[in-house]
Amino acid sequence: MKNDNNESRRDFIKTGAKATLAAGISATALSSFAENIKLTGYNQQKETTPYTQTPLAYNYNTLEPSIDATTMEIHYTKHAAAYAKNLGDACAAENVNTQTTPLGTLLASVSKYSTKMRNNAGGHYNHELFWKTMTPQPSATMPSGKLSDIIIRDFNSFGAFKSQFSDAAKTRFGSGWAWLVYTNDKKLVIGSTPNQDNPLMDVSDLKGFPVIGIDVWEHAYYLKYQNKRPDYITAWWNVVDWNFIQQRFEANI
Numbered sequence: 001m002k003n004d005n006n007e008s009r010r011d012f013i014k015t016g017a018k019a020t021l022a023a024g025i026s027a028t029a030l031s032s033f034a035e036n037i038k039l040t041g042y043n044q045q046k047e048t049t050p051y052t053q054t055p056l057a058y059n060y061n062t063l064e065p066s067i068d069a070t071t072m073e074i075h076y077t078k079h080a081a082a083y084a085k086n087l088g089d090a091c092a093a094e095n096v097n098t099q100t101t102p103l104g105t106l107l108a109s110v111s112k113y114s115t116k117m118r119n120n121a122g123g124h125y126n127h128e129l130f131w132k133t134m135t136p137q138p139s140a141t142m143p144s145g146k147l148s149d150i151i152i153r154d155f156n157s158f159g160a161f162k163s164q165f166s167d168a169a170k171t172r173f174g175s176g177w178a179w180l181v182y183t184n185d186k187k188l189v190i191g192s193t194p195n196q197d198n199p200l201m202d203v204s205d206l207k208g209f210p211v212i213g214i215d216v217w218e219h220a221y222y223l224k225y226q227n228k229r230p231d232y233i234t235a236w237w238n239v240v241d242w243n244f245i246q247q248r249f250e251a252n253i
């Protein structure tokens with residue numbers, strides 16, 4: 001069994017290398033290029049996500065057929081709205097000044113607060129990011145620029161990254177999120193968190209700047225996809241806004 005795993009890992013690496021070579025760039029040249037990219041480092045204390053819901057930039061029905069209108073409406077107006085409201089209530093009860101405390105600072109010390117704070121601060125932040133990383137009309141099916149270079153450096157190819165990210169989303173047991181994270185040691189990694197935890201929390205094993213996250217709670221897909229979470233994940237890629245994601249990546253790290 002162990003040998004089989006090693007074998008398939010080797011095949012996987014070979015396939016990735018072949019794809020890179022096919023693109024006309026050697027893997028070595030690419031990684032030295034990516035190492036020379038100047039990134040200033042993410043400052044979580046300056047995280048500017050507001051404590052209240054931002055209006056959606058698109059209508060509920062515009063992500064169809066990937067995400068149906070009813071799911072979007074209930075998700076935004078009920079689930080996400082409740083996280084925002086409960087976050088406000090928890091902040092009032094636990095003396096967090098939302099005018100002077102960046103959400104990133106609260107998440108970085110969330111272990112000092114109640115479970116209600118942890119669940120709703122995470123729930124609010126995660127959904128605010130999730131809505132922004134989707135668009136009815138994506139201008140690209142994959143990133144370009146620095147984000148693309150670092151994905152190829154760290155995963156060998158965009159295809160290998162996409163497959164590994166999808167696997168993390170499929171295999172997150174129960175409710176939670178799968179993430180692409182840029183770590184403090186300047187690497188892109190894929191992982192997942194339970195419930196509404198996220199990589200900005202001090203309680204999270206997976207830590208760093210969240211580049212993208214996919215909501216794999218049943219409320220995000222069950223009306224249309226029922227038990228078929230993998231089908232939802234496959235369809236979700238069609239509405240990912242790589243343009244926004246790469247601009248946010250370059251602006252923050």
Ligand code: MN
Nearest residue numbers: 079215217220
């Ligand atoms: Mn959700």
